Amino acid sequence: xxxxxVSLRPIVNRINLPTVLKATILPGDSIERLFIATQxxxxxxxxxxxxxxxxxxxxxxxxxxxxxxxxDERGLLGLAFHxxxxxxxxxxxxxxxxxxxxxxxxxxxxxxxPCDPKTLNLRWTNRDTQYDHIDTVEEWILQSNGQPxxxxxxxxxxxxxxxxxxxxxxxFSPETGKLVLxxxxxxxxxxxxxxxxxxxxxxxxxxEIDVVKNTSINNPPVVTRFNELPTPIQETLTVMAKGVxxxxxxxxxxxxxxxxxxxxxxxxxxxxxxxxxxxYKPIPVTQLIQTSLMKSDQExxxxxxxxxxxGAFPTSIIRGCSAxxxxxxxxxxxxxxxxxxSVNRIHPLTSYYxxxxxxxxxxxxxxxxxxxxxxxxxxALTGSVVFTDLARKEESQNPGxxxxxxxRVRPDCKLNDFSVIETDYNFGSQSAYFVSLGANLDQxxxxxxxxxxxKVTDFNQGTIFEIVP
Numbered sequence: 001x002x003x004x005x006v007s008l009r010p011i012v013n014r015i016n017l018p019t020v021l022k023a024t025i026l027p028g029d030s031i032e033r034l035f036i037a038t039q040x041x042x043x044x045x046x047x048x049x050x051x052x053x054x055x056x057x058x059x060x061x062x063x064x065x066x067x068x069x070x071x072d073e074r075g076l077l078g079l080a081f082h083x084x085x086x087x088x089x090x091x092x093x094x095x096x097x098x099x100x101x102x103x104x105x106x107x108x109x110x111x112x113x114p115c116d117p118k119t120l121n122l123r124w125t126n127r128d129t130q131y132d133h134i135d136t137v138e139e140w141i142l143q144s145n146g147q148p149x150x151x152x153x154x155x156x157x158x159x160x161x162x163x164x165x166x167x168x169x170x171x172f173s174p175e176t177g178k179l180v181l182x183x184x185x186x187x188x189x190x191x192x193x194x195x196x197x198x199x200x201x202x203x204x205x206x207x208e209i210d211v212v213k214n215t216s217i218n219n220p221p222v223v224t225r226f227n228e229l230p231t232p233i234q235e236t237l238t239v240m241a242k243g244v245x246x247x248x249x250x251x252x253x254x255x256x257x258x259x260x261x262x263x264x265x266x267x268x269x270x271x272x273x274x275x276x277x278x279x280y281k282p283i284p285v286t287q288l289i290q291t292s293l294m295k296s297d298q299e300x301x302x303x304x305x306x307x308x309x310x311g312a313f314p315t316s317i318i319r320g321c322s323a324x325x326x327x328x329x330x331x332x333x334x335x336x337x338x339x340x341x342s343v344n345r346i347h348p349l350t351s352y353y354x355x356x357x358x359x360x361x362x363x364x365x366x367x368x369x370x371x372x373x374x375x376x377x378x379x380a381l382t383g384s385v386v387f388t389d390l391a392r393k394e395e396s397q398n399p400g401x402x403x404x405x406x407x408r409v410r411p412d413c414k415l416n417d418f419s420v421i422e423t424d425y426n427f428g429s430q431s432a433y434f435v436s437l438g439a440n441l442d443q444x445x446x447x448x449x450x451x452x453x454x455k456v457t458d459f460n461q462g463t464i465f466e467i468v469p
Contacts, residue, residue, distance in 0.1 A: 001419035004380045004406065008425040008448065008465040012051055015462040016040045018449035020168050021438025024081040027089055027142060032441055036449075036464060039075035039456050040064060041095065055140075055148045062096040062133050070455030073163040073187070074133060078170030080179060082211070089142035092154075092179055092211070094169045100134035105160035110192040111317065112333045120334065124160055124186075124193040127224055131158045134222055135165060137181060139211065154179075154209060155233070156222040157202055160195075161187025164266075168249030168369070168436065175252065175259045176282075178208040178238075182263075184246040190268060190315070190333060191307040196243050197341070199288050200225045204306065206241040206250060206263070208282055226285045227292070234289065238282035241302035243345060245310075248436075253372035253385075253443070260409065262349075262385055264370040265304050265311065269318045270330075272367040273311030273348040274387055276409055277302055305345030308337030312348055312415065349385070350407040350418045354393055362403050362420060363393035369437025373406075375444030378469050384408050386421070386446060386467075388434040401427060402434025402450065404467070425465070435462075 011034075020037035026045075033045045041058035044051050057076065064072040078094030085091060105124050113119045124130070137155040142148050159165060164184030171180050185196040185204040196204025202224060215232035223229055226237070246266040253260045255278070263275045281300030307315055315338065316330040332338060352364050369388040373381045384406045391400035404421040427450075436449030445466060452461030 001407075001417055002380050003419065003422065004378070005422045005424065006378060006381075006404070007468050008423050009468050010463050010465050011447075012036065012044075012046065012462075012464040014460045015044065015051075015464070016042060016459055017451050017456050018436050018462050018464060019075065019077060020079045021436055021447045021449055021464065022079055022081065023438070023440040025086050027086055034438070034440070034447060034464075035079065035081075037076050037079040038462070039072075039077075041076045043076075043079060057093065057095065060095065060098055062098050062100060065455060065457035066101075067162065070453075070457040072456045073165055073167075075456065077135070077165055077167050078137070078181070080170035080172055083172055083174070083177060085142075090151075090211075091140050091142065091148075092137065092170050093140060094135060094137045094166075094181065096159075096165065097134045097136050102129070102131045102133060104132045104162070105130045105186075106188060106192060110188045110190060112190050112192075114317070114331060114333060114335065122192045124195070124224070127158060131160055132162045132187070134158055137170070137209070152218045153220055154211070154236075155181075156220050157183070158222050158224050159186060159203070160193070163187035164246040166247050166249075168438075169247075171250050171252075173208065173252065173259075174254070176208060177212075179211050180240070180250055181207045181209060182244065182247045182250055183207065185244060185306065191245065194307055194337070196245065196306050197303075197308075197337070199239070199242060199301075200227055200292050202226060204242060204244045205239055206244065206247075206302070208238045208240060210236045210238075227289045229285070231286075234285045237285040239285060239288060239301065240280055240282050241304060243304035243306045243309075243341070245304075245306040248367060248369050251371050251439075253374070260372070262370050262372060263304070264367040264387060265306065266367050267354070268310050268315060269354060270313055270316055271311040271351045271353050272364050272389065273304075273351045274367070274370055274385065274407065275304060275346060276349040276385070277346060303341060303345045305341050308334050308339075308341040309345055311351045314338035348415060349409060350416050352389070352405070352418055360420065362389070362405075364389040364403065365393045366390040368402075368435055371437050371439045371446060372443055373439075373446055374442065375446075377444070378467070381406055381421075386437065388437045388448065390433050390435065399429065399431035400454070401432050404434065404448070
């Protein structure tokens with residue numbers, strides 16, 4: 001693939017960890033604004049050369065960084081503006097709720113043992129008490145006086161672990177007009193309870209929410225499964241996909257009279273993967289519940305393959321080789337599930353690896369953003385899919401530095417290669433983790449969120465860049 005070089009132009013400095021970058025036009029305004037949501041609960045926008053506060057929900061956010069030494073995957077995770085935001089002022093938030101800290105679903109970290117069936121068939125029991133926290137999805141409105149106000153709660157979700165809650169988790173589909181919620185598999189590692197493949201579990205899915213339907217339920221119950229929801233809420237939901245591990249949102253690219261959907265699935269130990277699809281068959285939750293009684297899989301549901309598959313590979317447990325420290329032993333973690341899902345899953349558009357000896361590639365850590373680029377300003381990238389990784393996983397790379405890369409959809413729909421995008425910005429001795437990727441409304445401009453620490457408790461180390469020629 002063509003080598004591409006870009007520049008990074010800083011537009012905002014010294015903000016907290018930026019999880020979402022979105023563009024919209026404010027009611028009564030005439031120009032597009034870039035909005036920045038931080039993990040700790042602030043939402044800013046750029047206006048007339050300065051940064052302004054749109055909303056601050058920090059008191060509503062769970063206390064972050066308490067148990068993980070400052071690292072956390074909870075907080076303000078999703079922000080989406082209604083397609084008619086300019087006229088109706090509606091927008092949507094997904095965040096982890098203050099005061100909901102629980103003990104977690106397991107007493108210790110989990111690694112499956114293919115020789116011990118107990119570890120392959122764990123069940124999440126006592127869900128009312130054995131959970132980590134509660135996430136909420138809310139509808140807000142920008143009032144005529146310019147003040148945002150919460151209108152209603154759409155979902156309250158109990159999560160088993162602190163991680164894998166999704167990020168940039170709310171996006172409106174230009175195809176259906178529905179709000180799309182992307183949920184991770186619930187966390188820990190290796191999906192201990194196999195929530196991602198269970199069609200009744202809300203975890204590990206891509207879900208469409210019809211926000212036009214009014215359920216008249218302003219404070220829904222806290223749930224983990226679709227069949228626990230009141231019927232009026234069930235009737236607002238359809239499921240697009242399952243088999244999700246953890247996901248940095250969904251993006252859409254118009255292709256004639258259709259849309260290509262791009263989804264990144266964060267890997268376990270081996271590989272990060274980007275998927276694309278056009279046709280899909282969203283299944284109403286009410287139908288899922290009816291057919292679940294018959295124990296049959298839904299035909300047409302997009303399946304990314306997790307936990308049996310990590311991208312294009314059967315999910316592996318990786319151990320060092322005592323006889324040769326330069327080699328690893330890889331054992332299939334869930335052999336039976338790999339077989340079961342081998343036919344029904346879709347294959348990645350591209351993958352990149354945590355270890356890659358090729359001189360023009362890189363060892364990745366975690367996929368943090370995927371966006372199509374339709375602009376003409378960087379011709380070599382026009383029509384491509386740009387993605388970001390948190391940091392190169394290389395011994396010499398200290399402090400950590402993120403990676404920009406790109407790929408393209410092949411006409412034959414087969415797995416494609418990718419290429420690193422070279423950047424000219426000198427971060428010096430400062431860490432520079434690439435934590436988010438965003439675009440303007442017509443996807444002709446791309447924005448990159450960079451943070452100087454892996455800890456959400458290290459404040460004001462964020463910079464927003466525009467990616468320019």
